[in-house]
Amino acid sequence: MDYLRKYFPILEWGTQYSGKTFINDLITGVIVTMMLIPQSLAYAQLAGLPAEVGLYASIAPLILYTIFGTSRTLAVGPVAVGSLMTAAAVAPLAAQGTPEYLGAAIALALISGLMLIIMGLLRLGFFANFLSHPVIAGFITASGVHIAASQLGPLLGIQIHGEALFDLVGSIIGSIGDIHLYTALIGVISLIFLFWVRSKLKPLLIKLGLGERAASMLAKAGPVASLVAAILVVGIFRLDDNGVTVVGFVPEGLPEIAMPPIDLGLWSGLAVPALLIAIVGYVESISVAMTLAAKRRQRVDPDQELIALGASNVGSALSGGFPVTGGLSRSVVNFDAGAETPAAGGYTAIGIAIATLFLTPLLFFLPKAVLGAIIIAAVLSLVDVGALKRTYVYSKTDFAAMVATILVTWIEGIEAGLIVGVALSICLHLYKTSRPHVAVVGQIPGTDHFRNVKRHAVVTDPSILSLRVDESLYFPNARFIEDQINGGVAANPEIRDVILECAAINDIDSSALESLETINQRLKDGGITFHLSEVKGPVMDRLKRSHFLKELTGEVHLTQFDAVFSINPDLAHQTRNSERKEE
């Protein structure tokens, strides 16, 4: 039963479901539906897919997340970055508008969903950690700019093409003369309206006497209002006959359950992008879920979340949708509107299903320019220039990884950007730890403490070399340590003892063990005794399983003071006493 509850969290909260919870979840469901309809249409456009695919991706996935999800407030569905990644993955394989393009997008959701489920069952969620914060922040900023640029086409009524941002920008500049006046007017006015709604409507509504929460909720309905207004304007003045591109015929009715195309060539072409979509989507989703859960002291299970998102994506694929994940803005609205359980998501799914059944004819006159405006208004908030500055101040290596991710994403495309970013983060980490801080330490007079000889007035014995390494010893720095010790010994012919202070060493891997053995042997050949001090428990446990401790010419001392004391008792005591007298 515990096993069942682990994999089906609905069994946990579902059994305690009450009437009051139902009312709160239902109200939330209605509010999120109002927000999700324009978003799902817009993100379908961003992914280069027909409008109904966006709606389909907002039904089954929400129901499946309700069953499998551990966050009470996460709202899944199509998101901006995922839609861009879908377009980038599918575009090289098929022409937009063809059944092959749609089939590939659906297959992408299936593969990505299966990968998430496998990662969840095998508890491989740590893979998501390889996307360091600078890389994901850089990638999302780069994607935000890229997405905004891609939507200038529908917004201004021009044809643009190109995969990477720089190609897109070139294409936009080349097409400036072709801007379609009516389209551009609708697009730009919508955009101004959306920005106005976001910053000014809520204060205005509060001034007009509405409560804080009601005003906040109503302000979220801005995109729906712009949709309705635009449909009316285009429909009444038949602007579609004047060249304004509209969504056109959207099939009515619920999606059919069907198996996506299974084609080995197609699947292997989609494997890398599917993995990237899965991981990026998961990272976005889990951080939103954890942040919201913490506010109410709830717990999110990272492994089960993989399964829940995986099931949502498989569900999306089987019902003709494209990749989905938990989105930030939607989840925040879900949370603020008072969702108490994942059932709110289920009610949202019902809302979208009703819209799919009855409202699609109304979408005929919906101009694509408005959807472009909705996307641009949404994604510009993803661009975080401040993060660049903060990272630059905090860490130059992290800044380098961030800038590389942004530039490669813009120049080479989003897959290359992510892969280069991850590879660079790992290389920079290995580089940093390959040259750890190594200090020669001496005794602070009158104490048991040993500190860096360069920073403190300390006492040393010229026949003893005491070194402290501020890093775990492992393969990237193993030979560096050898070289440091060789160098220290070669420079001082008086040295008879070397002590390695291990207080900052959390691990010693096989390469480092080999290096320690080599150091010990070399020092022995040179007539020098090698000691360790302050070795941590788990590290000592492991060393005991090797031959090193038997071969070690010196001892393993509990403290650095003990080590020096055992070699030169006079010196250690003398400095202690001299200081004591002064006190």
Add this chain to the structure above:
Amino acid sequence: MDYLRKYFPILEWGTQYSGKTFINDLITGVIVTMMLIPQSLAYAQLAGLPAEVGLYASIAPLILYTIFGTSRTLAVGPVAVGSLMTAAAVAPLAAQGTPEYLGAAIALALISGLMLIIMGLLRLGFFANFLSHPVIAGFITASGVHIAASQLGPLLGIQIHGEALFDLVGSIIGSIGDIHLYTALIGVISLIFLFWVRSKLKPLLIKLGLGERAASMLAKAGPVASLVAAILVVGIFRLDDNGVTVVGFVPEGLPEIAMPPIDLGLWSGLAVPALLIAIVGYVESISVAMTLAAKRRQRVDPDQELIALGASNVGSALSGGFPVTGGLSRSVVNFDAGAETPAAGGYTAIGIAIATLFLTPLLFFLPKAVLGAIIIAAVLSLVDVGALKRTYVYSKTDFAAMVATILVTWIEGIEAGLIVGVALSICLHLYKTSRPHVAVVGQIPGTDHFRNVKRHAVVTDPSILSLRVDESLYFPNARFIEDQINGGVAANPEIRDVILECAAINDIDSSALESLETINQRLKDGGITFHLSEVKGPVMDRLKRSHFLKELTGEVHLTQFDAVFSINPDLAHQTRNSERKEE
């Protein structure tokens, strides 16, 4: 001048060169020449190249290392693993015996040499550290077996083919019926002789009255003796007319200086193997050089060694040779024979040059079976089964990397083996550090010490959660820490304060900083104060450059005791005093 001396170490030792040093170096040069002639012929055969190419690779590189090298005793030249890697790199590009095959091998030395020089000038030697000890040990063991198998062809007089070991073995089994009797007799007798020389000759010579050192040196001449004997037998009985494959015509005279083929397609095909040959060769060479230097308390400069090996390889290429590096067995002989400066290598080069000028006609009757026997006798010492066992006992993850390297090397080939090994070492390291040891700590009564609540009888306050993380905080574990703290807090509704003890944290990168900010914000939302304790100096310096310390709801305390004391003075003192009274 210092600058010149850095890049031309010969200016350092050359100015102090004395008559006594000259005598010692010269004697060493003669001994190493005797050892290098059979080795250079054998390794040329292993690389699939004509015999003279091995001799060419043993002249110019040695002179260049004398000029640029910082080790006084390293002996460069062709080595077994490098020769196998050369064959593996070149075989897919051209058929053995063609001018294109030779040209590609020469180009490989040039590219690999240029890469080493660039790495040396840019101080990129740390790249070599990515080859962890288990990977390099696994790779060398796998290569040893592979090389031995590949020489069963010439040893037994059968035609074998195949790149990966398993193909080779299949080919050998299939050709057992074709074994050539005379060839196999020469090969097997040589092999038995070589093993006998290695283990029995030295004790025998000592028994016969020779000194320890002279006996040891004479025993190293075993391979030369087997060459001479085999040449005589084949020449006198004209066994070459009976189907024994011989080296045949070897051109007389010194190599010509010529530019290797410059062809973009060829070079790009050789780039990856050249990099691997450069790095594997460097790792082998630098560890030999450092071990020997330490015995005499000398210093080797790892960056200058890259330049010296690079120059040696470029020199090899320009004089018609193939990739070289510092070899273990030869360098040990060089050291034992009494080489005092790199000039000994120069004298060896002169010795090989004389052999090339005058002795090549004698090589006509040299049977390839003897060279096969020399190679097999040499490489079987590379196979280190004990390392597998030791690594298994010490670290299961390192053992996994080692076994993967061996198996992939055998199944897929040596390039794939190395690449998979390195990638796996890095992934396993990231995995290990992505789930660091996290302990809930409490106060040991009567002391300032805080220890793991699971291991020690400690006092805790149910409203305070004290956690110690035994690892630097960086991107692979940033979210894990978030999850640990979220989980700890969600499980205990009483908690009002969280203290993170940072004594084992050597670094906090941008991802971890973001996580700490997130943790702080989430705890704040839940009404909990977040504190840090025992933050190290360099970590604190960096945190001061961020906004985190301003946002932190609690304080940064010098010690864990101070942190608990500032939150609950009664508890901290009480446990201290209670214990004091008992004393």
